[in-house]
Amino acid sequence: MRLKTTVTLAAVALALGVTSGAQAGTLEDVQARGVLRCVVSTGIAGFAKPDANGVWGGFDIDFCRATAAAVLGDAGAIEAVTSTGKTRFTKLNAGEGDVLWRNTTITFSRDVGVKLRFHGINYYDGQGFMVKKSLGIGSALELDGASVCIQTGTTTELNLADYFAENGMSYEAVTIETNDEARQNYESDRCDVYTTDASGLSSTRSALPDPDAHMVLPEIISKEPLGPATRHGDDQWSDIITWVLNATITAEELGVTQANVDAKAGKQGQPSKNPETRRMLGLDGSQGSELGLSNDWAYQIIKQVGNYSDIFERNIGPNTPLGIERGLNALWTNGGLQYSPPFR
Amino acid sequence: MGAQTTKQYAPGTHPDLPPPVRTTGPIAWMRINLFSSPLNIALTIASVWILWSIVPGILDWVVFNAVWSATDRKDCWGQMAAARDGACWAFIRGSFKLFLYGWYPEDQRWRPNLCFVLFLVAVVGVLRENMPGKKYWLWYAVAFPFIAAWLLVGGFGLPPVSTNKFGGILLTVVIGVTGIAFSLPIGILLALGRRSNLPTLRTVCVVFIEFIRGVPLITLLFVASTMLTYFLPPGSTFDLLMRVLIMVTLFSSAYIAEVVRGGLQGLPSGQYEAANSLGLTYWRAHQLIILPQALKISIPGIVNTFIGLYKDSVLVLIIGMMDILGLGRARLNDADWLGLAPELYLFIALFFFICCFSMARYSLNLEKRLETEHRR
Numbered sequence: 001m002r003l004k005t006t007v008t009l010a011a012v013a014l015a016l017g018v019t020s021g022a023q024a025g026t027l028e029d030v031q032a033r034g035v036l037r038c039v040v041s042t043g044i045a046g047f048a049k050p051d052a053n054g055v056w057g058g059f060d061i062d063f064c065r066a067t068a069a070a071v072l073g074d075a076g077a078i079e080a081v082t083s084t085g086k087t088r089f090t091k092l093n094a095g096e097g098d099v100l101w102r103n104t105t106i107t108f109s110r111d112v113g114v115k116l117r118f119h120g121i122n123y124y125d126g127q128g129f130m131v132k133k134s135l136g137i138g139s140a141l142e143l144d145g146a147s148v149c150i151q152t153g154t155t156t157e158l159n160l161a162d163y164f165a166e167n168g169m170s171y172e173a174v175t176i177e178t179n180d181e182a183r184q185n186y187e188s189d190r191c192d193v194y195t196t197d198a199s200g201l202s203s204t205r206s207a208l209p210d211p212d213a214h215m216v217l218p219e220i221i222s223k224e225p226l227g228p229a230t231r232h233g234d235d236q237w238s239d240i241i242t243w244v245l246n247a248t249i250t251a252e253e254l255g256v257t258q259a260n261v262d263a264k265a266g267k268q269g270q271p272s273k274n275p276e277t278r279r280m281l282g283l284d285g286s287q288g289s290e291l292g293l294s295n296d297w298a299y300q301i302i303k304q305v306g307n308y309s310d311i312f313e314r315n316i317g318p319n320t321p322l323g324i325e326r327g328l329n330a331l332w333t334n335g336g337l338q339y340s341p342p343f344r
Numbered sequence: 345m346g347a348q349t350t351k352q353y354a355p356g357t358h359p360d361l362p363p364p365v366r367t368t369g370p371i372a373w374m375r376i377n378l379f380s381s382p383l384n385i386a387l388t389i390a391s392v393w394i395l396w397s398i399v400p401g402i403l404d405w406v407v408f409n410a411v412w413s414a415t416d417r418k419d420c421w422g423q424m425a426a427a428r429d430g431a432c433w434a435f436i437r438g439s440f441k442l443f444l445y446g447w448y449p450e451d452q453r454w455r456p457n458l459c460f461v462l463f464l465v466a467v468v469g470v471l472r473e474n475m476p477g478k479k480y481w482l483w484y485a486v487a488f489p490f491i492a493a494w495l496l497v498g499g500f501g502l503p504p505v506s507t508n509k510f511g512g513i514l515l516t517v518v519i520g521v522t523g524i525a526f527s528l529p530i531g532i533l534l535a536l537g538r539r540s541n542l543p544t545l546r547t548v549c550v551v552f553i554e555f556i557r558g559v560p561l562i563t564l565l566f567v568a569s570t571m572l573t574y575f576l577p578p579g580s581t582f583d584l585l586m587r588v589l590i591m592v593t594l595f596s597s598a599y600i601a602e603v604v605r606g607g608l609q610g611l612p613s614g615q616y617e618a619a620n621s622l623g624l625t626y627w628r629a630h631q632l633i634i635l636p637q638a639l640k641i642s643i644p645g646i647v648n649t650f651i652g653l654y655k656d657s658v659l660v661l662i663i664g665m666m667d668i669l670g671l672g673r674a675r676l677n678d679a680d681w682l683g684l685a686p687e688l689y690l691f692i693a694l695f696f697f698i699c700c701f702s703m704a705r706y707s708l709n710l711e712k713r714l715e716t717e718h719r720r
Contacts, residue, residue, distance in 0.1 A: 042674050043677035052442060096584075207683030321418075
């Protein structure tokens, strides 16, 4: 009897082992499933949120859709695996998601310690300060003695302490838990200053009854490079994520937009003569099949989702309620940091 | 004429006179309850003053200045005299279906609706006294969780719906009702096990109960969401909702076990001896004599645990599940509707209040009905 049980257990374990062995190639798994599972946040204004009908949208979600467009040819074939800051990496490492597009700061400990692979930076963020214009302050260096609303247990708390100590200033911390709580406190004058990542400041400011009475100070006191991550051990999948991001940036640089990609790809009239555009859109060469994708993978990204600028302007740009300027996220040719290796 | 005043009655036949005005009616009630002493008068005036200063403002915000339809926050605030003058219920109204069903496919939403109707039938069938065919109602109530699971998840003829499509109130109710339905029988068994004469069984039950009670629910949820996936072979993850339901049920059953044990200990030992002297087996004795009395004593504690469990279910948002609170907070990040947290939290509070208050009233009602004048 006992022997029988042991044998059964061993057989079950073996069977499970076989299924896990078959999981080696993320690309094959995703294509077999027909749906890309992205680890996303449970809601960050501008970056990820469900709309009134439950359809996910936002800056990070659009990059997830771009990945789905490249891999499956359908930007709609995504599943949002919602995760909090505490569960995001285990969800990815346990295989509950295929790729993480979740407003995640790239740090040494996450890259090395958590055993993730990061694939470039889709948003350069940094910690800033917001104050009421009526205070007449123009620089963070004039904040001596201010009361500051700050989220507990975050790197922003440590950055703030460092910055004030470094400049010989003092402050009174008003600790809060969420962005909304911060807004309530700031609105009711319980603190003079609110500090968090600049993108968060913009959304908080836009939610105030009178956004124009408030300003974000020019000083950015920390580096928060946000980017996509995958598990260790699948280089082909890593390459795909890297080049999906690069394709959106290169497309902006080459002037290929969602609006004109059909013309550039020769679907209407003459195709583009620019060699790099032709390689990227799959008119020349075989870059798509080298990645393990169809040759029009980049065309699908730009046609269905758009280039970097399209994605930025649609979700967080100056014409959205968030109204974030490109700033550091402008192309390197426009004084920003977004820079893609060439498609060659 | 004055005839009435002079009418003669034989001794003892005079009809009762109405009591003096000062001891009946609203004035007397106020005299007795509100103005009986200087302290009482001061407290009454202070309370009225507090209500006077709070209630009109709340009513203005919630009802009179509220906006029920708008395209976005700016439009909403534009319709008021000043921003934040009233509640912007348009936000809740626009997302109401999402809050109700989450991502449950639209053409299949009759299934959760039917589930809800069946649930009401089950509840009413078991609760109403002198319902014809009481026994069948009970069997139906026992079968209900399984019928509901089949309806919601699908399979066996219905198109399957993945559990990660569950969200909002649907998810909250699924977690709450499953936890409640399964933790009661498991809790009773654990309580009996803890009082058992078999040392192994007793030890197992004691260790289980004390372990679960010694660990916060949130820890168990983290174990369910992250640790389990490390123990299982990679790629063989089983449903997250299933893992959470198991953890919530185990957690709540440990507490139910202790409540029921209190009930069992509250019975005089004469009841056990009487059962034994009748020659009843262990199970028959418990079924016929011990448990009906013990459970009756434990009703307030059991319902208390259920209400606690129902509210604790929102903790699943910390592991990224989109229950009503998680989904609501996600919607707060819609750039068109930023900054409407008060409306959202008020709506969620109202939902939980209705659920929990109904449970509390029901338990009171049950206690009254089962009252058999055995007060000690």
